[in-house]
Amino acid sequence: MVSVAEAEKIILGHLFRPSLQKVELAHANGKILAEEIQADRDLPPFNRATMDGIAISFEGIENGLREFAIGGLQAAGQPQQSLTDKKKCFEIMTGAPLPNGTDLVVPYENLKIENKTAAILSEHVIKGQNVHLRGSDAKQNELLLNERMKLAPSEIALLASVGKSEVVVFNTPKAAVISTGDELVNVDQIPLSHQIRKSNSYALVSALHELGCDAETFHLADDEKELEEKLKSILAQFELIILSGGVSKGKFDFVPQVLESLGVTKLFHGVSQRPGKPMWFGVSPKNFVFALPGNPVSTFMCFHRYIKPWLSLSLNRSIKKQKAILAEDFTFAPQLTYFLQVKVENENGKLMAYPSAGGGSGDFANLKDVDGFLELPLGQSEFQKQDSFPLILFR
Ligand code: AMP
Ligand code: MG
Numbered sequence: 001m002v003s004v005a006e007a008e009k010i011i012l013g014h015l016f017r018p019s020l021q022k023v024e025l026a027h028a029n030g031k032i033l034a035e036e037i038q039a040d041r042d043l044p045p046f047n048r049a050t051m052d053g054i055a056i057s058f059e060g061i062e063n064g065l066r067e068f069a070i071g072g073l074q075a076a077g078q079p080q081q082s083l084t085d086k087k088k089c090f091e092i093m094t095g096a097p098l099p100n101g102t103d104l105v106v107p108y109e110n111l112k113i114e115n116k117t118a119a120i121l122s123e124h125v126i127k128g129q130n131v132h133l134r135g136s137d138a139k140q141n142e143l144l145l146n147e148r149m150k151l152a153p154s155e156i157a158l159l160a161s162v163g164k165s166e167v168v169v170f171n172t173p174k175a176a177v178i179s180t181g182d183e184l185v186n187v188d189q190i191p192l193s194h195q196i197r198k199s200n201s202y203a204l205v206s207a208l209h210e211l212g213c214d215a216e217t218f219h220l221a222d223d224e225k226e227l228e229e230k231l232k233s234i235l236a237q238f239e240l241i242i243l244s245g246g247v248s249k250g251k252f253d254f255v256p257q258v259l260e261s262l263g264v265t266k267l268f269h270g271v272s273q274r275p276g277k278p279m280w281f282g283v284s285p286k287n288f289v290f291a292l293p294g295n296p297v298s299t300f301m302c303f304h305r306y307i308k309p310w311l312s313l314s315l316n317r318s319i320k321k322q323k324a325i326l327a328e329d330f331t332f333a334p335q336l337t338y339f340l341q342v343k344v345e346n347e348n349g350k351l352m353a354y355p356s357a358g359g360g361s362g363d364f365a366n367l368k369d370v371d372g373f374l375e376l377p378l379g380q381s382e383f384q385k386q387d388s389f390p391l392i393l394f395r
Helices: 004-012 058-062 153-161 200-210 224-237 255-261 296-314 364-369
Strands: 020-024 053-056 067-074 088-092 104-107 111-114 117-120 143-145 166-170 175-180 215-220 240-244 265-269 280-283 288-292 322-326 337-347 350-355 372-376 388-393
Touching: 004 265, 004 280, 004 296, 053 058, 053 067, 143 153, 175 200, 175 224, 200 215, 200 240, 200 296, 215 224, 224 255, 240 296, 255 265, 255 280, 255 288, 288 296, 296 337, 296 364, 296 372, 296 388, 322 372, 337 364, 337 388, 350 372, 350 388
Parallel strands: 067 088, 175 215, 175 240, 240 288, 322 350
Antiparallel strands: 020 166, 053 088, 053 104, 067 117, 111 117, 265 280, 280 288, 322 388, 337 350, 337 372, 372 388
């Protein structure tokens, strides 16, 4: 059995080396960017009207003018025009370039237009008002997006605006999520009284998805032969393999021995932790295999404590380590690192962790009431309030 720190060190010592891929912009959401993105021109590229109204020169206002004869119309999509007579104005539409010689927009709401003359009704007219100045968001060649960031719809818009119809992203590992167990039935089935519905694969696939990684799911029976045959083919097709169940000491827990017989080198089996003590990790030239105990809280905790940082670091992304302050005294006697379920509150800038231990590693209904796990180290059994400990946030 290894300690939590040793397990982490072993896992993070075996990172996946992602290849690069060009994807169409429409398919880039959620992917990890593998290039730096610069502005191809100033943003915005011209002085842009942000209201519909009239464009005038502030000089006219300074000279006491409040009425301007309409000298033309500047619509969005039309090339920039010029205002030569400062006593006149251009009607202008949102998104149009400000005509040469103008420097502010008075919106229609503040105008009275009669006989092709616009009278300004508002008191305050300020130079530059309602104008989105060229280059005020970013200058040409300025860095807009850093490599390694996870693309969200906001970044997709930015990529579109600088002309990136394709972007280079890191390939996530080809991932398989496998549940095992003869007691498990599909979600859409009515279980018999001794059966339960599979839930781990759904949690794991969703958690992977949040990290930009797609996964296929499989279910394997507690049968050594079936495990061997199916795992063999899965190992040949997938790089990241996450199993749940079948790694403990039960008569039907064949997963570790089958993995080894298929050429996956065991790097550890058993971590001095609760939940998740029977966790198994191994590698082969092509595969990274995490075999997690099937109890849903164990599966969930092991994913967040080990697989999430492994995947983030593999994709060249940094991981955020944080701590929270234990808000109540807590006792845990076994010689194991304890991952205590906690509700986290931000109190005057301090993260306070309120214990809500739940009913053990099978009680995954408790997870809905908490935000993360507080990592209480091995070698201590009384944990005092006000002491701080590493926090694994999952919400
Ligand atoms: P195991 O690790 O196979 O001994 O399973 C431990 C407990 O977790 C058993 O009560 C299983 O029924 C349960 N379990 C295993 N896999 C799943 C799963 N995919 N979804 C929900 N519960 C599971
Ligand atoms: Mg089982």
